[in-house]
Amino acid sequence: MEKARIAFLPLTSCYGCQVNTLDLGEEVLRIAEFFTISKFSLLGLENSEQGYDILIVEGMVSKDDEDFLKELASYAHRVVALGSCASFAWLNWEEFKPVPEVIEKADILPGCPYVKEELRAYLISCLRGTEFSLPQKNVCVEHILRGGRCVMLEGGFCMGPVTRAGCGALCLLSGGTCWGCRGLYEDANIKAHVKRLLSKYPKDLIIEWYKRLGRKAYEEVMRICQDG
Numbered sequence: 001m002e003k004a005r006i007a008f009l010p011l012t013s014c015y016g017c018q019v020n021t022l023d024l025g026e027e028v029l030r031i032a033e034f035f036t037i038s039k040f041s042l043l044g045l046e047n048s049e050q051g052y053d054i055l056i057v058e059g060m061v062s063k064d065d066e067d068f069l070k071e072l073a074s075y076a077h078r079v080v081a082l083g084s085c086a087s088f089a090w091l092n093w094e095e096f097k098p099v100p101e102v103i104e105k106a107d108i109l110p111g112c113p114y115v116k117e118e119l120r121a122y123l124i125s126c127l128r129g130t131e132f133s134l135p136q137k138n139v140c141v142e143h144i145l146r147g148g149r150c151v152m153l154e155g156g157f158c159m160g161p162v163t164r165a166g167c168g169a170l171c172l173l174s175g176g177t178c179w180g181c182r183g184l185y186e187d188a189n190i191k192a193h194v195k196r197l198l199s200k201y202p203k204d205l206i207i208e209w210y211k212r213l214g215r216k217a218y219e220e221v222m223r224i225c226q227d228g
Helices: 016-022 026-034 063-073 083-088 116-126 139-145 190-198 202-209 215-227
Strands: 004-010 036-040 054-057 078-082 107-109
Touching: 004 016, 004 063, 016 116, 026 036, 026 054, 026 116, 036 116, 054 083, 078 083, 078 116, 083 107, 139 190, 190 215, 202 215
Parallel strands: 004 036, 004 054, 054 078, 078 107
Antiparallel strands: none
């Protein structure tokens, strides 16, 4: 039985997600048992043939790359945006597009960097021909379940209440705050979160943080701030 062909396609990115994939170590070899890795720049694999079965896209999409991406995606059975830049144009959606805005069928594996266990689960779903789904809860749930204390209750600025879980709340448990790099989760109560932040922080700061989470988040926070 012929193995499915995978292409890791880097667009406008720092290559951090490819480095994260290499950090899988022996898991990369396990992946190669079930898939043919046809394109992976950091491994020196640059097969330019069309017809990849699974197209894994890292980075934001520039205007010049749109047609190229659409052509490659047209041959693929599955397309996935790997990392926050590809998933929602983290930090720079005004100049670039996230992959799902160009390829409607694209799945997302958000995070900066993405969560390696989710890539593994996604590839297993490809083998089985099943749907893949991300956690439908916020980072706060993971943080509290792992014994963390709420940053906002202690007066800090945090995007955890509106950010998708799945990262294990690593930033929070390391003594930092949540930057929102996994993007908004479906049931995020943005209005309540913004109103809580407005009681202590300037509106411009809140807008700047939400702006990092993509166009949808920015438009929503602007509407809330304008409505008062």
